[in-house]
Amino acid sequence: MAVEAKDKKSIMKKILLYTLLVGVALFMIGPFIWLLATALKSPGENIFQYPPTLLPENPTLMNFVRVMDTFPFWRYLFNSAVVAVMTVFLNVLFCSLAAYPLARMKFKGRNLIFILVLSTMMIPFQLLMIPVYVISLELGLQNTYLGMVLPHITTAFGVFLMRQAFITIPYELDESARMDGANAFQIWRKILMPLVKPSMVTLALFTFVSAWGDFLWPLIIVSDQSMYTLPLGLNMLSGTFTSDWRLIAAGAIISMLPIIIIFLALQRFFISGAMKGAVKG
Amino acid sequence: MKQHKLTPYLFLLPGSVILTVFIFYPMLQAIWMSFTEYNMITDAEFIGLENYENLFDSDVFWNALTNTFIYLIGVVPALVILPIFLAVLVNQKIKGIGFFRSAYYIPVVISLVVAGITWDWVYRENGILNYILDYSGVIAEPIPWLTSQDTAIFAVMAVTIWKGIGYYMIIYLAGLQSIPHDLYEAAEMDGANWWQQVTRITIPMLMPFVLIVTIMSTIAAMKVFEEIYVMTGGGPARSTETLVFYIYSEAFEKLNMGYAAAGGVILFLITLVISLINLKFMGKDRTKT
Numbered sequence: 001m002a003v004e005a006k007d008k009k010s011i012m013k014k015i016l017l018y019t020l021l022v023g024v025a026l027f028m029i030g031p032f033i034w035l036l037a038t039a040l041k042s043p044g045e046n047i048f049q050y051p052p053t054l055l056p057e058n059p060t061l062m063n064f065v066r067v068m069d070t071f072p073f074w075r076y077l078f079n080s081a082v083v084a085v086m087t088v089f090l091n092v093l094f095c096s097l098a099a100y101p102l103a104r105m106k107f108k109g110r111n112l113i114f115i116l117v118l119s120t121m122m123i124p125f126q127l128l129m130i131p132v133y134v135i136s137l138e139l140g141l142q143n144t145y146l147g148m149v150l151p152h153i154t155t156a157f158g159v160f161l162m163r164q165a166f167i168t169i170p171y172e173l174d175e176s177a178r179m180d181g182a183n184a185f186q187i188w189r190k191i192l193m194p195l196v197k198p199s200m201v202t203l204a205l206f207t208f209v210s211a212w213g214d215f216l217w218p219l220i221i222v223s224d225q226s227m228y229t230l231p232l233g234l235n236m237l238s239g240t241f242t243s244d245w246r247l248i249a250a251g252a253i254i255s256m257l258p259i260i261i262i263f264l265a266l267q268r269f270f271i272s273g274a275m276k277g278a279v280k281g
Numbered sequence: 282m283k284q285h286k287l288t289p290y291l292f293l294l295p296g297s298v299i300l301t302v303f304i305f306y307p308m309l310q311a312i313w314m315s316f317t318e319y320n321m322i323t324d325a326e327f328i329g330l331e332n333y334e335n336l337f338d339s340d341v342f343w344n345a346l347t348n349t350f351i352y353l354i355g356v357v358p359a360l361v362i363l364p365i366f367l368a369v370l371v372n373q374k375i376k377g378i379g380f381f382r383s384a385y386y387i388p389v390v391i392s393l394v395v396a397g398i399t400w401d402w403v404y405r406e407n408g409i410l411n412y413i414l415d416y417s418g419v420i421a422e423p424i425p426w427l428t429s430q431d432t433a434i435f436a437v438m439a440v441t442i443w444k445g446i447g448y449y450m451i452i453y454l455a456g457l458q459s460i461p462h463d464l465y466e467a468a469e470m471d472g473a474n475w476w477q478q479v480t481r482i483t484i485p486m487l488m489p490f491v492l493i494v495t496i497m498s499t500i501a502a503m504k505v506f507e508e509i510y511v512m513t514g515g516g517p518a519r520s521t522e523t524l525v526f527y528i529y530s531e532a533f534e535k536l537n538m539g540y541a542a543a544g545g546v547i548l549f550l551i552t553l554v555i556s557l558i559n560l561k562f563m564g565k566d567r568t569k570t
Contacts, residue, residue: 017373021381024367028385031399034409038402050407098296101289113293120304122556126504126525127545130532131307131314151303154296184288213392215507220533231394235511238398245402252398256391263390267383275455
């Protein structure tokens with residue numbers, strides 16, 4: 001009797017849990033389903049009718065074909081990919097380089113430099129964007145990949161995260177390598193870097209997501225449409241075809257596909273990386 | 282064996298160059314610019330505190346500042362509290378939980394432009410949200426969410442919350458999983474009930490994470506821009522114009538660089554105060570590590 005009641009209670013608990021989980025999931029991904037439904041609707045169907053219908057009457061991929069004609073998706077995808085990959089590579093590299101002496105060497109000004117690096121967290125980019133724009137123009141960075149990349153390739157978060165990773169490695173490793181005649185750069189490259197891979201992955205994914213979705217800075221520094229990244233291109237698409245919502249919806253869906261695919265393929269690393277970033281950062 | 286004196290500085294060089302060129306030097310330049318009249322065409326002219334005086338005399342500036350604080354007051358409590366419940370929910374050990382964790386994280390990885398367009402469509406007068414609310418009897422008439430002065434700012438806030446919730450959920454999840462399990466076992470042995478375990482163990486152990494989320498979501502809310510740019514363009518009638526939106530349009534649409542820089546300095550001072558309040562709470566933990 002008691003066992004039965006307990007079973008019943010655990011089944012009820014499960015039903016309640018799944019109801020909650022599905023309810024929240026509808027809130028989180030429901031909007032995309034609604035957008036996808038619109039993108040699949042044929043021109044014969046009134047997408048503004050009320051009450052709205054979720055399922056398309058005659059599902060069609062025509063809107064995706066049409067949007068490819070007006071929206072140079074591959075060009076924007078290529079630009080986004082170049083910017084994101086360069087930003088990730090350089091940010092991980094520069095942060096790892098800077099973090100190594102801050103974690104493992106004694107030298108004059110170490111604490112001051114570390115505090116200066118951390119203090120950059122308190123300076124909003126929205127204040128800096130005005131002079132950075134002026135500087136970037138002077139350096140000839142307008143409408144270039146480097147212009148979009150350079151301001152984001154050393155971050156306080158990155159230096160902090162990599163420093164934490166370097167600190168946990170036992171010092172004996174450096175000592176024995178030094179005995180074998182390795183110099184500081186070789187120790188960093190050959191011995192320490194392989195050991196901090198998990199933190200590098202965390203930093204790389206964080207950097208990738210923010211570079212991929214970056215909007216404000218590219219909006220300022222890029223005016224040439226052939227240099228547009230996906231967010232800029234999509235923003236222009238929705239501004240140009242304000243009434244053609246099938247087209248906008250199709251454009252939005254294909255623009256989010258690459259990051260969704262990357263996310264689904266690497267979701268394990270995203271979630272565990274974000275958790276690690278939370279504990280350490 | 283001793284390292285060469287210059288070695289540490291060589292490692293620091295690339296990062297230092299970037300931080301100097303793109304943060305420290307621009308920081309000083311922004312402060313200087315805020316005391317000048319500068320439009321990028323003619324040379325900057327020193328005008329003392331005039332930009333600040335004009336800002337404080339401007340209704341548009343006060344409107345933007347007020348909207349920013351409305352935004353903050355609406356968004357921060359939601360982003361501090363709601364993700365705790367979600368974290369508890371996805372911390373359950375049941376089948377398919379990985380799927381739900383990932384699903385809740387999807388809004389975090391997509392760009393704000395995609396998010397803005399998606400919600401713009403959801404918010405249409407004859408769109409799905411009005412239909413759901415109408416159908417369930419919450420509203421009698423469709424609401425023009427993004428085009429009414431009464432609702433636009435709240436509609437945009439909901440998007441910020443929706444997009445941030447998964448991120449903070451993961452931070453709390455890390456917090457929940459960092460609580461040693463023996464604490465609960467010991468409490469159970471001592472006869473503590475579920476509620477006592479929540480109030481005596483879970484909440485106190487989660488407090489550092491609550492502080493992190495509070496400060497992160499506050500600073501993010503202070504700087505809100507993309508959602509507004511994409512969804513409302515600051516309208517209707519400036520009802521969603523925030524401080525960063527105002528700075529952006531003054532600087533890059535009207536080329537009032539000096540005036541916009543003064544607005545930026547005020548943004549910096551406000552975030553600095555918020556950060557310092559934060560450091561008072563957790564600075565000791567952070568610099569010790």
